[in-house]
Amino acid sequence: MPKIIEITFDFFIFLLFYLKEMVKANLVLARDILSPAMKISPGIVKVPTDAKSDNQVLILFNLITMTPGSLCMDISDDKKNIYVHGMYVKNRDAFEKEIKEGIEKKVLEVFG
Amino acid sequence: MIKVTIISILLIAGSLFSLLAAIGVLRFPDIYTRMHAATKAPAFGILLLQTAAAVYFATFYAVIISLMVVVFIFLTAPVASHIISRVAHLLGTPKWDKTVIDELENDPDVSIPAKITGNRAKQ
């Protein structure tokens, strides 16, 4: 029984995290759209992923799309790499690190 | 009174986020950046508007249907944006001049099905 309570608790924490990211994403988007000069540098980056099952990939896609400045585009055939379109790809490695350490770690520890 | 204030703020903020999405679709330079505006902002706007409706009606029915709409929108918006951007990339839609990097172009890890030519196309 405590296991179920733990899972539910984790899920609610994840939901709050999702909501926070959502609000942040929209504020960043508002700043981008309303600023007179377009200060964006878009790019498509290939990110290796550790997500094993299909459910994890689904949640990862959803979360990446809803987080600030990134949009999921595709997944490779062997499900090892995902292609993310980012708004601020000044530095490719920094962007990849941000996706891997920020979002993917969270998804894997909640839905591991 | 507090309830009226909350509902008013939610309604106006939700419609402003929808306006933001429309401005973004007009202002952004290429299809992929437009997708950013057209995926995140309307979903958030609908979340705010449905919360306003749920607080306003405050019946079981209204809350459940609001929850259903929000969950469905949040599950399908990423899928729709993924499928549109994939097809746009497949068709070779032009990217913005200042695009920094494109690692999906000609990547061997993603199989692009061969174009159907000749007789098979007519079947």
Add this chain to the structure above:
Amino acid sequence: MNAMAIQLPDWVTLTSLVVLALSMLLALIGLFRGPSLPDRIVALDLIASLSIGFTIVFAVSTGNSRYLDIAAIVALVIFIGTVAYASYLKKKYYD
């Protein structure tokens, strides 16, 4: 469902309806202007989302919660529409 405890001022729903109509107009301009076909699909998707917003604000302004059903149905249908357009484009790629 018509017994309303809360009295919402008229200008609130009016303002949000006007803002939504303005954004619908901008989305229509985007639909006509979009240089490529995927751009138009994005604009259509946006218009469908805006119509959901319209329905919700209308339900609040009339005080009849039955209108929320329409929002649910539109939300269920637009996804299929977008996927259908996208698969049509994919078919176009093969020709």
